[in-house]
Amino acid sequence: MFSFVKPLLRGGAWLGLALGLLAPGASQAVPSFARQTGQDCVACHIGGFGPQLTPFGIRFKLGGYTEGNGSSSVPLSGMAVASFTRTAKAQDEAPADGYKTNNNAALDEASVFLAGKIFGEVGTFTQVTYDGVGKTTAIDQADLRFAHAMTLGGKDLTLGVSVNNNPGVQDPFNSMPVWSFPYTSTALGFSGAETGTLVNGGLEQHVLGASAYAFYDNQWYAELGSYRSLSPRTQSQMGLGREDDPGHLPGSAYWRLAWFNDRKRDNWSVGLFGLSAGLQPDRTSSASNRYQDVGVDGQYQFLGNREHIFTLQGSYVRERQHRDQLLAAGEATHLTGQLHELKLNASYHFNQTWGATLGHFRTSGDADAALYAGMAGGKPDTSGHTLQLDWTPWGKEDSWAAPWANLRLGAQYTAYSRYNGARRNYDGAGRNASDNNTLFLFAWTSF
Template structure:
């Protein structure tokens, strides 16, 4: 189980934007409802059609979540930048198919798969992505899970923006209504958009323990944050989150069984970053945090508290775009106060910590051929009750490496199908040096960390 309860795996400013906060929220809910009735995501061709730019203008390697400086500014600008030509429909679609093989058969046969060598259509997504008005844009994804065979609302980010001048410098103010902490972040260097950008549905991820900001609240909350970007240099954001009602989760296809519980009213998210674009190279460095309490059982009093503090940075050498090098990293330290778990005997210690580090470095030639090396570690305080079944030594510690090679033939100027199509073919290998507390026999049944090593071959296309 994870280290938390979920199962694995300003008024004057608002007036200056035009719509009121209430109107924005109504619009957002309406768009979410629209998409929820349709069957994870990144570069979508509707953005390219809207801006008149090729995919490589926004995305390193012409595909995936790694954003160039232009891509960062496009996201901060609320997905509203365009080439001034009308008639652009903000709709895109995506399909991911894969072959998966683990070093040793899976411990249990998946419901819709085999114990090994799984060929699957991982997901099919439909996007409402792009400019809705001069000051409002959206990125909304609805996904059919080809492995779980369910359809649900996926990532969502709806923005309202206004640009003015402060001290003679261009300044953007914005509001973001979204459903996952970090999905709205413009630098795409936090865990929600971090490497690996796609991964095996039949693999083992980065261990069973994860910080609350790293996926635990994904799609099961609504968030509203206000941000500003001054002089293309300083980015600041602050926001809050509320849990979706169980009935709404069900309507959005998320299911009631995996409800995370109720977030505390004092939930706060914040972000501060420094960004520099030198044309041939760029970097950003920042800090972020999420403080919240979580009541796992909505009908029974008792909650646990989580305080996440993170730092992240990225560097890009873009040059003439012939040779592109990037490096990204993030580190999250989570302090846990497990009042509810401790009272119920689910944890031996009332307080604990969980730390995550993610590093990645990539090289792309002609924005077509790419290679990436990633390193991940999770470390936490031992707790025999919290980390029991499937863990060794009461420890959540997991570490390993990810290697990926990929080919992206389209998405550049004069590419076939531009700006309507994109494709990435890739091979990814995840190697574990430790899993759930040990290198060997971590589950007490003879399974070693290396047994989880996973080969993942994928075809990822959008149009």
């Protein structure tokens, strides 16, 4: 681990850093990015909303969120998502306290962002979220950066350091699994596989890591870093439930390589990434489980004159598991196993306003009767498709209240061909995968 960031990996120091970032006079944001740069939201985001980044957005993130037009701006933004969820068949029990087994309306979340330039070459994207379903408030995604631009051999070179709380959240291309479609989803229905790889949100918010990165000749990207777990006490202080503690992570290795080609009318990238970690779910025991995740990802964007925009994205992850602790605790029947995740999506946006996205997801793994208890055949296999239609009336230069307001209204439908190991009767009680098909109507605004 890089010596100058070691102190930040201590739980108390991270808590102080997070609270300090939330104090008045701090940094950057979401529409606050637009206010800082003087650009409209569609300059950075496909369709003016969500994590799909244009080349300008990629370079803005690589540059540490610090690029601006010289004018002062308030680095604070807010976001809220409200929704209605209906499943094809009512669930066996209510998905959360205070809700019904079907047909639920909710304020899903409300967030405050500190996002933008703090000072000099230091910037941040920090999010604090109120969970309207779980009725809790916690530190959400956090990425604090230092970035320095220079030249090497007559070519542009950006060197940077990221301190963040989720492996992959700092990725400049936003094409890794942690940023995958759908970009907002229901907490009251079904929104994908129940089982996921470690690099796909398995450590989200419960760790702190630091990585160094380089972007050379506007094409080559490389990053290397490590993560350590936050103590249960620190997690509790940050609003994270102790019951969600993944365990003790004494150390890990995270790496990322990518190649980017911006041809103005279109652009594309392809990359490799990996996370290797030993995790001790029982903090009182020395036994641990070992995870080795290796993935490939890529994306293609056709921007043209920004009237018709097409985007293709995909990622695949293979996870190798060595389950010493799980086997010793009787929570697995096999010492080793694998988990595979595939995510693909294609989207079209007209005039940065009307959008349609079709996504495919598939998770599969080796059978294990104990680890995947309650799943058909002891397998986590889940697959399906998600279709989303959306309308984004604000976020362009001539939009109402630009650049202070943004809005997306959407309809999302997720259809399952397999769930928890089977197409039919996956739970042994007669429930089919298609019974989990979910309609999700949402209103997503930021300001």
